[in-house]
Amino acid sequence: MLIQDDFNLKHFNTFHVSAHARYFAHVTSRSELTEALTFSKRQQIPFMLIGQGSNLLFKADYPGLIIELNIKGIELLREDQNYYYVRAQCGENWHAFVQYCLQNNWYGLENLSLIPGTVGAAPVQNIGAYGVEISERLHELEALEIATGKLLNFSTKQCQLAYRHSIFKAELKDQFIITSVTFRLLKKVSLNLSYPSLQEALKGIDRRQLTPQMVSDAVCEIRQSKLPDPGVIGNAGSFFWNPIVSDEELKGLRDAYPDIVAYPYQKQHKIAAAWLIDKAGWKGYREGDVGVHKDHALVLVNYGQASGAELFNLSERIQASVAEKFGIELQAEVRII
Numbered sequence: 153m154l155i156q157d158d159f160n161l162k163h164f165n166t167f168h169v170s171a172h173a174r175y176f177a178h179v180t181s182r183s184e185l186t187e188a189l190t191f192s193k194r195q196q197i198p199f200m201l202i203g204q205g206s207n208l209l210f211k212a213d214y215p216g217l218i219i220e221l222n223i224k225g226i227e228l229l230r231e232d233q234n235y236y237y238v239r240a241q242c243g244e245n246w247h248a249f250v251q252y253c254l255q256n257n258w259y260g261l262e263n264l265s266l267i268p269g270t271v272g273a274a275p276v277q278n279i280g281a282y283g284v285e286i287s288e289r290l291h292e293l294e295a296l297e298i299a300t301g302k303l304l305n306f307s308t309k310q311c312q313l314a315y316r317h318s319i320f321k322a323e324l325k326d327q328f329i330i331t332s333v334t335f336r337l338l339k340k341v342s343l344n345l346s347y348p349s350l351q352e353a354l355k356g357i358d359r360r361q362l363t364p365q366m367v368s369d370a371v372c373e374i375r376q377s378k379l380p381d382p383g384v385i386g387n388a389g390s391f392f393w394n395p396i397v398s399d400e401e402l403k404g405l406r407d408a409y410p411d412i413v414a415y416p417y418q419k420q421h422k423i424a425a426a427w428l429i430d431k432a433g434w435k436g437y438r439e440g441d442v443g444v445h446k447d448h449a450l451v452l453v454n455y456g457q458a459s460g461a462e463l464f465n466l467s468e469r470i471q472a473s474v475a476e477k478f479g480i481e482l483q484a485e486v487r488i489i
């Protein structure tokens with residue numbers, strides 16, 4: 153395995169910011185992963201894993217080893233009356249995996265089409281879109297314990313998945329590397345059309361004729377219509393979490409802003425951060441090469457040569473302005489390094 157030094161990460165983060173890693177390793181097997189970890193230990197430098205760098209902002213150069221996880225493979229492990237149990241290795245591209253499942257008539261991931269990133273990164277933040285979270289389809293996952301080199305299995309319950317959250321972001325942060333994920337996919341079609349914009353996109357089509365592939369296509373169309381393609385304009389999707397507030401807090405906000413956009417979420421309310429940023433006047437803002445996307449206020453963009461520090465600075469200005477106007481502290485969903 154080749155370990156490169158002073159490596160430019162521009163093509164390894166979807167914001168396309170230039171940041172240099174002291175070392176970089178492209179890893180295609182578990183033994184190469186162990187080798188890379190041993191290297192960082194021996195050099196006494198930190199290491200960091202990346203999949204496709206779709207949820208990262210490099211604010212500065214990285215002083216350690218970046219490990220690009222590229223372990224591939226998809227296999228049908230078994231099936232029972234209702235489900236297929238399908239295991240994918242961590243380096244599989246998420247969207248390609250979703251499409252592969254649909255082609256095989258393994259259902260249930262269609263709403264999660266076109267989410268950038270890899271399979272291994274998906275459970276860490278419990279990716280979710282258009283009414284579905286990965287938690288609903290996860291069966292178990294396998295992870296390497298960094299301290300001991302042992303492989304352990306985690307059931308869905310043990311992963312403690314919640315909105316954009318898992319145990320791997322909390323108690324077990326930086327202690328495990330997810331190496332493969334097993335999904336429990338449906339044999340019978342069961343579509344989730346709860347999300348308003350998805351219903352709108354499929355309006356006029358007879359429900360009985362709808363297929364999971366049609367839902368996937370509709371999700372792709374919606375995403376393409378309002379989220380910029382990171383291949384064209386650097387971005388990392390939603391930059392902030394949607395804040396979760398209590399009944400009381402929402403009532404207070406509604407009194408002041410009757411048209412505030414909020415959805416019920418597990419006995420509380422999720423406020424559309426995009427709405428807050430939009431109302432604070434940031435949508436379409438641009439200064440130099442940094443900006444807020446014109447079609448979606450939750451997406452910060454790099455129009456070309458922006459640095460990570462400039463993007464971070466813009467995110468702080470947005471946070472301050474939303475806090476001042478609404479009294480809400482937005483939290484970055486993107487991992488800032």
Ligand code: EPU
Pocket residue numbers: 280281282283347349379388389390391392393394413424425426427428430435447448449450485
């Ligand atoms: N809105 C505005 N202004 C805008 C954009 C949106 O006011 O510029 C309002 C609209 O009322 C809209 C509402 O905000 O109905 C919500 O917008 P959208 O449906 O685009 O969803 P979101 O809450 O902004 C979340 C996820 C997305 C996911 C979509 C669809 C988070 C942080 N983001 O976005 O995930 O694709 O729902 O399910 O939960 C990501 O995590 O990177 C991501 C793109």
